[in-house]
Amino acid sequence: MTHQTHAYHMVNPSPWPLTGALSALLMTSGLTMWFHFNSNILLTLGLMTNSLTMYQWWRDVVRESTFQGHHTIIVQTGLRYGMILFIMSEVFFFAGFFWAFYHSSLAPTPSLGGYWPPAGINPLNPMEVPLLNTLVLLASGVSITWTHHSLMEGNRKHSLQALLITIFLGIYFTLLQASEYLEAPFTISDSIYGSTFFVATGFHGLHVMIGTTFLTICLLRQLKFHFTSKHHFGFEAAAWYWHFVDVVWLFLYISIYWWGS
Amino acid sequence: MLRSLLVLRQIAQRTISTASRRHFENKVPEKQKLFQEDNGIPVHLKGGVGDALLYKATMILTVGGTAYAIYQLAMASFPKKQA
Numbered sequence: 001m002t003h004q005t006h007a008y009h010m011v012n013p014s015p016w017p018l019t020g021a022l023s024a025l026l027m028t029s030g031l032t033m034w035f036h037f038n039s040n041i042l043l044t045l046g047l048m049t050n051s052l053t054m055y056q057w058w059r060d061v062v063r064e065s066t067f068q069g070h071h072t073i074i075v076q077t078g079l080r081y082g083m084i085l086f087i088m089s090e091v092f093f094f095a096g097f098f099w100a101f102y103h104s105s106l107a108p109t110p111s112l113g114g115y116w117p118p119a120g121i122n123p124l125n126p127m128e129v130p131l132l133n134t135l136v137l138l139a140s141g142v143s144i145t146w147t148h149h150s151l152m153e154g155n156r157k158h159s160l161q162a163l164l165i166t167i168f169l170g171i172y173f174t175l176l177q178a179s180e181y182l183e184a185p186f187t188i189s190d191s192i193y194g195s196t197f198f199v200a201t202g203f204h205g206l207h208v209m210i211g212t213t214f215l216t217i218c219l220l221r222q223l224k225f226h227f228t229s230k231h232h233f234g235f236e237a238a239a240w241y242w243h244f245v246d247v248v249w250l251f252l253y254i255s256i257y258w259w260g261s
Numbered sequence: 262m263l264r265s266l267l268v269l270r271q272i273a274q275r276t277i278s279t280a281s282r283r284h285f286e287n288k289v290p291e292k293q294k295l296f297q298e299d300n301g302i303p304v305h306l307k308g309g310v311g312d313a314l315l316y317k318a319t320m321i322l323t324v325g326g327t328a329y330a331i332y333q334l335a336m337a338s339f340p341k342k343q344a
Binding site for chain 1: 285287288289292293295296297303304305307308315316318319320322323324325326327329330333334337
């Protein structure tokens with residue numbers, strides 16, 4: 001029987017990178033078929049295989065860590081670096097949309113009337129639902145911190161309660177934003193205002209949904225006793241991501257909703 | 262009356278297990294035993310028959326889908342002549 005003499009994790013050969021890459025091909029070619037040829041079978045296949053890949057890949061990571069014990073300190077350090085770098089890449093992703101917003105709003109063109117918000121646009125009142133959304137996300141930042149402290153103190157009941165509250169706040173935000181989208185007096189096609197507003201807030205909303213999903217997975221894992229008071233990096237990664245989503249909203253609120261009105 | 266209340270309290274205390282809800286018992290040790298068995302099975306199949314079925318389904322959809330995508334690309338590359 002051969003055993004490793006180092007603390008790193010040499011993973012078993014896995015099919016998920018291949019299925020993941022192929023699912024990306026199916027999603028992109030699926031979009032093309034949908035846009036140009038009125039067929040959505042490829043796109044559906046792409047979304048299905050993408051979900052199947054994500055489910056099985058991350059299921060395997062849980063098996064390797066919680067059930068097989070491969071996540072030593074050094075492996076965990078690598079995962080921490082990885083999550084930080086991923087979140088940094090997302091920061092740059094959003095930076096592009098903020099750049100687009102400031103480019104157009106700091107020097108409004110004559111076709112917009114030379115001012116911002118442009119002619120004919122009635123922006124949403126930043127003191128109404130957008131302010132509530134801000135408070136909802138800030139509160140969820142508090143509840144997720146409570147979750148973490150409860151986890152570290154070994155308080156199962158409190159960690160579950162606090163995590164549940166965080167998830168509900170995330171869902172509440174999403175529902176509020178959805179209703180704002182339906183009620184807004186302007187659409188995505190209403191000049192560069194509509195484009196920058198809906199693309200920036202839209203991608204943010206998508207990230208809220210992803211974060212909520214990540215937190216729900218953590219809830220299920222905590223229910224199943226996967227986390228210990230000393231080792232719960234999956235939760236920490238979800239918490240970092242959630243704080244990032246909150247910070248992006250604060251920038252959106254200040255720039256687009258408040259200054260931009 | 263007080264005595265029956267005390268008895269009730271004792272029973273209630275006995276039925277509450279260390280898991281905070283009756284549905285959730287700690288099954289991690291069982292899982293650890295299953296996934297640490299020295300049988301050479303890779304982690305993505307080590308959970309049992311369900312793993313193999315899900316893997317096969319994923320492969321069929323992905324590889325089949327890829328073939329279909331390449332077919333559609335071929336079709337789109339050579340537009341049909343109009344009569």
